[in-house]
Amino acid sequence: MKLVVVGGGYVGLVSAVCFAKSHVETLVLEKNEARLALLKKGQSPIYEPGLSEALREEILAGHLSFSASYKAAMKGAEAVFIAVGTPALEEDSASQQKNDLDLSQIDAALNSIAENCASSELLVVVKSTVPTGTCQKTQEFLQKKRPEVAFTVLCNPEFLREGTALKDFMNPDRILIGLPVLAPKEKTQIKAFFKQLYREIDPAQQKTLFVSLESAELAKSASNVFLAMKASFINEMADVCEATGADILEVAQAMGQDVRIGPHFLKPGPGIGGACFPKDSRALVATAQANDLRTDLLQAVMSSNKWRQQRLAERISERLGGVLKGKWIGVLGVAFKAGTDDVRDAPALSILPYLLQAGALLQIYDPQAMENAKKTFEKMQILKGKESLLRWMKAPEDVAEQADLILLLTEWGDFEKLSPSLLAQKMRGKKILDYRNCLERAAFEQAGLDVEGLGRGNAAREDEKHAQDRR
Template identity: 40%
Template sequence: MRIAMIGTGYVGLVSGACFSQFGIDVVCVDKDKQKIARLEAGEIPIYEPGLDKLVADNRAAGRLTFTTDLAGSVATADAVFIAVGTPTRRGDGHADLSYVYAAASEVADALRQYTVIVNKSTVPVGTGREVGRIVRERRPDAEFDVVSNPEFLREGAAIEDFMKPDRIVIGTQSERAREVMRAIYRPLYLIETPIVFTTLETAELIKYAGNTFLATKITFINEMADLCEKVGADVHDVARGIGLDGRIGRKFLHPGPGYGGSCFPKDTLALAYTAREAGSPVTIVEQVIQVNAERKKRMAQRVVEACGGSVAGKTIGVLGLAFKPNTDDMRDAAALDILPALLTAGARIQAHDPAAMEEAARHLKGIDYKDNAYDVAKDADCLVVLTEWTQFRALDPKRLKELLRRPVVVDLRNIFNPAEMRGLGFVYESIGRPQPRHSA
């Protein structure tokens, strides 16, 4: 079995490395010569725990290679996975499918034998049919089938998600293509991983429906957190109380400054666009998008209020920049909304993130990037937690207080204990947890 993986971004690189771990010969293809050169030199362009070792081991075993030669890679492949970017298109919020369709055209020209063309990229309903049309138009003689095989990888836990998935979704009505996909995923079939075979359109919609539902859960608990603050309830107890209901589940019920990352923002927008175009608008999703955008903007105001109504001339220390821990991904991170607003309001910002500072520097100018969390706290008028990295949870509050100019903490990820922080004399603000009530 031989696979060609078109695209060495997050999905393509992780998937290619994991497939090679199955014992399959995988060649990862990219137009970016510099990126391929870095990969061949053993340099991993993204931060993902365990990926560097996985790539190195399978390169050493001869099962994983990198190249810019798409035609040669496709010609000998049993399956070609298209794993290129589908960013949000400017103007209407729809997914930009130009990279997918360009890849389909190049794959068509390179086909030399029966090949399964697999859409691994997240694509709107109808994309698989269009890929098939493009290939058939360019190569009427070619033997191929198009399959939708969406990914469900969490950044920071992608390898585990690939190797021990909740399910595998395969969209195709071709039995020949199903047999190829069964062979590719045989190691997971042997450990009784559920495999959902369905149509192209259904598989494409499953991906969007899944991500949109998770984004809705996050938005729901964030709104519950706001309500908790008004009525004196604790959002963590609320989340546990409803999450223990098997019909709801405990995952993705963690309050914060709003969802971000490479999937949820663009997938909610794309599904909303697809639904409007189909004449069946998803009003819940439309509201989720609006609420999430407004929430990020409000978080900056919470910092201002904690600083007495103004941050002009004040130093704000920021812990975390990536949209979530265990990644360097800055796409739609809350920091991209909150920090510019604070800078505009006159604040000086010093920040640290264990993995994302290089990436953050490309998007956020005027920030003083520090080597560690304690340097961030030194002489700051307020400390803000934006990303819940594990190492931030282990910080010594007493030492933080000694370093801060003013003992003010705005914890947008609820990593500290409110009673402990206030007992040490901090002015402590968190999300969805009751403030202390003072007797008259």
């Protein structure tokens, strides 16, 4: 069995490496020259724990190779997996309605596949997140482009979490396969192909679900949007906790023990981010609206997230007496979550520009995401005319140097290990805004620092009581 995976990004590279780990001959087709050069050297162009090591192992084992040529790549291929990016359209795009996904990379891949297919039949498997109905349109396009080739378009969406992607792929909750309407014999053959492909991952075939193309496409988007809704809900509950004196950690624990709810995605933070949740929420709204359906709940998720990031940015100003100009703020983390170098739609991209616009001076550290953040800041022109207001630091404790306030945005484990006494010595102020609730408040209080988390209403009242007792 030989597979071609089009796209060497988060989804494509992880999928290719894991297929190779299952002893499947896998070729990654990557058109970006810089990324391709790194891959051929056995270097991952993205940060994902364990990925670089697994990449080198599979290259040495002869299971994994790379190319920029469709013609060379597709020789002898039984299936081509499309795993290219489908970012949100730019807001000024007039080609489709706002909130839709940009499918230009999908279109380019399909054209190249059609032009370079030298076999009489080929499985084309879409792994990229696409709007419902895309796979059917893909089938129609390929049939029209090359009617003499028996193309079969399938949908096999990924459900990987950045930071645990290898583990998620090799130990999935489910393997979802979307099938078109097929004759019984063809359906049996395709099911046999996937059972063979995933034999080491799902040997008992208890996790593999075969559904329609449309159901697979929608299940992927709906899963992400539901998780975004759950995360947004707990963020709003954190606000209620602050107003009423409840503790979000206790509330979330009590909720999570209900089997109907579960404990996952019940940690408050500065808002949802990353390549999937915000984008898929917007795209699902576009799909619903295109079918004249109401999207009240879906739109509420987006507006809640936008409001939260704005509100938490304003809180920083409030804690500094309403004046940000000339204040030094140490920033711990710019990645949208720990375990990745991804800054796409990260809360930092909303909160930090607000601070810079108000004249604050920032000292930033992230163990993996600073290079991507620099590129994104440049692309978004966040630093235009404000270059002197920002410093990129070499160590997490460096952000505390003469800082009036420290802002923790990403829950990296190294931040939890920071020395409270060392930070206290370096800081000019005493305030730390822990927007991930990952610092041990008592230890920092002993060092004379004031740690304020999210949704810790009872903790805030206890602090106030202790202060009154001391007075």
